[in-house]
Amino acid sequence: xxxxxxxxxxxxxxxxxxxxxxxxxxxxxxxxxxxxxxxxxxxxxxxxxxxxxxxxxxxxxxxxxxxxxxxxxxxxxxxxxxxxxxxxxxxxxxxxxxxxxxxxxxxxxxxxxxxxxxxxxxxxxxxxxxxxxxxxxxxxxxxxxxxxxxxxxxxxxxxxxxxxxxxxxxxxxxxxxxxxxxxxxxxxxxxxxxxxxxxxxxxxxxxxxxxxxxxxxxxxxxxxxxxxxxxxxxxxxxxxxxxxxxxxxxxxxxxxxxxxxxxxxxxxxxxxxxxxxxxxxxxxxxxxxxxxxxxxxxxxxxxxxxxxxxxxxxxxxxxxxxxxxxxxxxxxxxxxxxxxxxxxxxxxxxxxxxxxxxxxxxxxxxxxxxxxxxxxxxxxxxxxxxxxxxxxxxxxxxxxxxxxxxxxxxxxxxxxxxxxxxxxxxxxxxxxxxxxxxxxxxxxxxxxxxxxxxxxxxxxxxxxxxxxxxxxxxxxxxxxxxxxxxxxxxxxxxxxxxxxxxxxx
Numbered sequence: 001x002x003x004x005x006x007x008x009x010x011x012x013x014x015x016x017x018x019x020x021x022x023x024x025x026x027x028x029x030x031x032x033x034x035x036x037x038x039x040x041x042x043x044x045x046x047x048x049x050x051x052x053x054x055x056x057x058x059x060x061x062x063x064x065x066x067x068x069x070x071x072x073x074x075x076x077x078x079x080x081x082x083x084x085x086x087x088x089x090x091x092x093x094x095x096x097x098x099x100x101x102x103x104x105x106x107x108x109x110x111x112x113x114x115x116x117x118x119x120x121x122x123x124x125x126x127x128x129x130x131x132x133x134x135x136x137x138x139x140x141x142x143x144x145x146x147x148x149x150x151x152x153x154x155x156x157x158x159x160x161x162x163x164x165x166x167x168x169x170x171x172x173x174x175x176x177x178x179x180x181x182x183x184x185x186x187x188x189x190x191x192x193x194x195x196x197x198x199x200x201x202x203x204x205x206x207x208x209x210x211x212x213x214x215x216x217x218x219x220x221x222x223x224x225x226x227x228x229x230x231x232x233x234x235x236x237x238x239x240x241x242x243x244x245x246x247x248x249x250x251x252x253x254x255x256x257x258x259x260x261x262x263x264x265x266x267x268x269x270x271x272x273x274x275x276x277x278x279x280x281x282x283x284x285x286x287x288x289x290x291x292x293x294x295x296x297x298x299x300x301x302x303x304x305x306x307x308x309x310x311x312x313x314x315x316x317x318x319x320x321x322x323x324x325x326x327x328x329x330x331x332x333x334x335x336x337x338x339x340x341x342x343x344x345x346x347x348x349x350x351x352x353x354x355x356x357x358x359x360x361x362x363x364x365x366x367x368x369x370x371x372x373x374x375x376x377x378x379x380x381x382x383x384x385x386x387x388x389x390x391x392x393x394x395x396x397x398x399x400x401x402x403x404x405x406x407x408x409x410x411x412x413x414x415x416x417x418x419x420x421x422x423x424x425x426x427x428x429x430x431x432x433x434x435x436x437x438x439x440x441x442x443x444x445x446x447x448x449x450x451x452x453x454x455x456x457x458x459x460x461x462x463x464x465x466x467x468x469x470x471x472x473x474x475x476x477x478x479x480x481x482x483x484x485x486x487x488x489x490x491x492x493x494x495x496x497x498x499x500x501x502x503x504x505x
Contacts, residue, residue: 052266052267052308053087053304053308054083054084054086054087054090054130054304054307054308055083055266055307055308055310055311056083056086056130056131056132056133056134056156056307056310057132057133057134057310058079058083058133058134058135058136059133059134059135060075060079060136060137060138061135061136061137061138061153063075063138065138065139065140065141066139066140066141067140067141067142067143068141068142068143068145069141070138070141074141074145075138077188078148078150078181078188081104081181081187081188081189082136082150082179082181082188082190083134084103084104085104085105085189085190085193086131087304088100088101088103088104089101089105089113090128090129090130090303090304091304092113092117093116093117093120093126093127093129094126094127094128094129094304095126096117096120096121096126097117098110098113098114098117101113103187103189104187104189104190105189105190106182106184106189106190106191108191109189109190109191109192109193123163124163124164124165125161125162125163126162127159127160127161127162128159128160128162128302128303128304129157129158129159129160129303130157130158130303130304130306130307131155131156131157131158131307132156132157132158132306132307132310132353132357133154133155133156134152134155135152135153135154135155136150136151136152136153136179137150137151137152137153138150139151145183146182146183147180147181147182147183148180148181148183148188149178149179149180149181150179150181151176151177151178151179152176152177152179153176154174154175154176155174155175155176155177156173156174156201157171157172157173157174157175157201158170158171158172158173158303158306158349158353159171159173160303160346160349167343167345170345170349172200172201172202173198173199173200173201174198174199174200174201175195175197175198175199176195176196176197176198177193177194177195177196178192178193178194178196179192179193179194180192203356207382207383207385209366209384209385209386209411209412209413210328210364210365210366210385210386211366211385211386211412211413212327212328212366212385212386212413212415212455213413213455214252214455215252215253215289215327215415215455215456215457216250216251216252216253216455216456216502216503217251217252217253217254217255217288217289217291217456217457217458218246218251218253218254218255218457218458218459218460218461218501219254219255219256219417219418219457219458219459219460219461220242220243220246220254220255220256220460220461221257221460221461221462221464222235222238222239222242222462223242223461223462223463223464223486223488223490223492224238226462226464226466226467226468227257227259227467227468227470227471228262228468229256229257229275229279230262230263230272230275230276231262234275236278236282239278239279239282240282240285240286242461243282243283243285243286243288244286245461245488246286246288246461247286247287247288249498249501249502250501250502250503251288251501251502252287252288252289253288253289253290253291253327253457254283254288254289254290254291254457255290255291255292255293255330255417255457256276256279256290256291256292256293257293257296257333258276258292258293258294258295258296258316259296259297260294260295260296260297260298260309260312261297261298262297263312263316264312265308265312266308266309266311266312267311268312268315268316273315273316273319276292276316276319276320277319277320277323280320280323280325280326281323281325283325284323284324284325288325289325289326289327290325290326290327291327291328291329291330291368291417291457292316292320292326292327292328292329292330293330293332293333293370294313294316294329294330294331294332294358295309295312295313295331295332295333295354296333297470298332299338299341299342300342301338301342301346301347301350303346306350306353309350309354310353310354310357313354313357313358313361314357314361317329317358317361317362318361318362321361321362321364321365326365327365327366328365328366328367328368328385328386329358329362329365329366329367329368330368330369330370330388330417331351331354331355331358331367331368331369332351332354332369332370333370334370334371334372334390335347335351335369335371336371336372336373336376336379337372348379348380351369351380352380352383355367355369355380355383355384356383366385366386367383367384367385368384368385368386368387368388368415368417369384369388370388370389370390370417370418371388371389371390372389372390373389373390373391373393374389374391374401374402374404374405376389377389377405377409377414378405378408378409381408381409381412384412385412385413386412386413386414386415387405387409387412387413387414387415388414388415388416388417389405389414389416389417390416390417390418390419391416391418391419392418392419392420392421395441395444395445395448396444398445398448398454399448399451399452402414402416402452402454403452413455414454414455415455415456415457416449416454416455416456416457417456417457418457418458418459419445419456419458419459420458420459420460420485421433421437421438421441421442421485422438422481422482422483422484422485423435423437423438423463423484423485423495423497424480424481424483424484426480428476428477428480428481429477429480429481432481435495435496435497436496438495438496438497439495439496439497439499439500441497442458442487442497442500442501443499443500445500446500446502446503449503450503458487458501459485460485460486460487461486461487461488462486462487462488462490463483463484463485463486463488463489463490463495464482464483464486464490465483465490466483467479467482467483487501
């Protein structure tokens with residue numbers, strides 16, 4: 001009888017836990033649904049602010065125009081209104097509406113845009129487009145300061161053309177435009193915008209990959225501030241102590257992350273940049289190299305957002321590219337996980353352009369992408385300097401997976417930039433792994449690394465007390481598992497796995 005009561009109580013308890021789990025899952029699913037998707041017509045903000053919404057690279061040729069001499073104030077006004085005109089035209093063709101067009105185009109120029117919109121609307125066609133670079137030459141500025149003529153050379157354009165909601169074409173072009181602008185009501189409005197030359201655009205295909213070798217590293221966050229490394233609690237003394245532990249353990253590199261929103265999106269915070277530079281300074285002190293993973297927690301990829309992400313990258317890359325501790329650039333952590341939500345073609349297109357842009361800013365350091373698995377690791381491989389992938393699967397199958405990847409990519413270095421095993425077992429996973437299981441896992445991984453000469457960066461130095469919901473969501477079994485991937489526990493005690501944090505020379 002007592003045994004039956006015990007069994008009954010156990011069943012009731014298990015049922016209670018399952019019900020609570022399902023409720024939490026349901027709430028999380030509803031929240032996720034409510035935060036996805038957006039109608040194209042809602043993407044235009046009423047007041048166009050070019051610095052916040054559209055910021056392609058723009059480089060003026062030295063001024064040698066006919067007519068009146070151009071002053072800096074007028075040139076800046078022309079530049080701002082000209083780029084705003086491009087922005088509102090992109091939005092018009094994306095939404096098939098004329099919102100904002102009258103502010104930046106004269107009445108005659110508006111007719112051309114209206115005709116295109118009418119044709120596209122009738123055929124249920126819309127265009128997502130952006131320009132990534134402009135090289136204008138001012139040809140003429142009238143004596144009365146009311147008219148300006150320029151030639152915009154080598155405009156880098158990208159377009160996604162949809163018909164009946166289906167992507168039918170992606171177009172990369174380099175074009176030259178002849179542009180006439182009139183000053184009306186305080187705005188420089190486009191009177192004529194005529195494309196006089198266009199050709200398919202493909203950046204230089206030749207790439208001499210910058211090889212990496214002997215990487216033995218770890219992904220790093222301070223224990224007290226995971227995923228908030230550069231916030232108000234930034235502590236250089238703590239980071240210095242951690243980097244000493246890493247160096248003394250036999251490792252030679254770390255991988256750190258730059259969160260897009262937290263760093264200020266397109267207007268990168270100088271304070272945050274200074275802290276990032278300080279981390280590289282400390283790494284150099286301990287003779288550690290740093291792989292910088294850009295765009296952490298970025299997941300938009302919208303074509304109209306591309307100029308802003310390039311502006312962000314420009315600030316970060318130029319702040320670090322001359323640093324001796326810099327190992328290279330990881331464009332994005334696990335972008336293939338965004339394929340389902342944002343579509344593979346869009347994510348790949350963004351990555352493709354960002355690789356080109358980062359390389360244009362820093363041609364001297366290698367570029368990679370931190371794919372979440374080996375099956376995605378061949379994507380864009382011809383444009384990357386080295387290939388990196390993550391592996392959280394069966395240890396016994398790593399050697400085969402790595403060898404297979406090597407057979408497909410024969411001319412470049414390959415690095416395993418994330419791997420690990422959680423040592424969590426408890427209420428939310430009673431059949432989870434123990435500290436000894438974690439030790440055995442890392443021992444096996446290091447054996448495989450030695451046998452196959454695999455370069456590696458483990459996840460991660462510490463166990464964490466809290467995990468932001470943005471990392472693995474709100475589900476408690478995922479949260480608790482994520483807390484226990486470290487080689488050092490919450491109390492600062494090295495776990496048994498620490499013995500196998502690195503290969504032994």
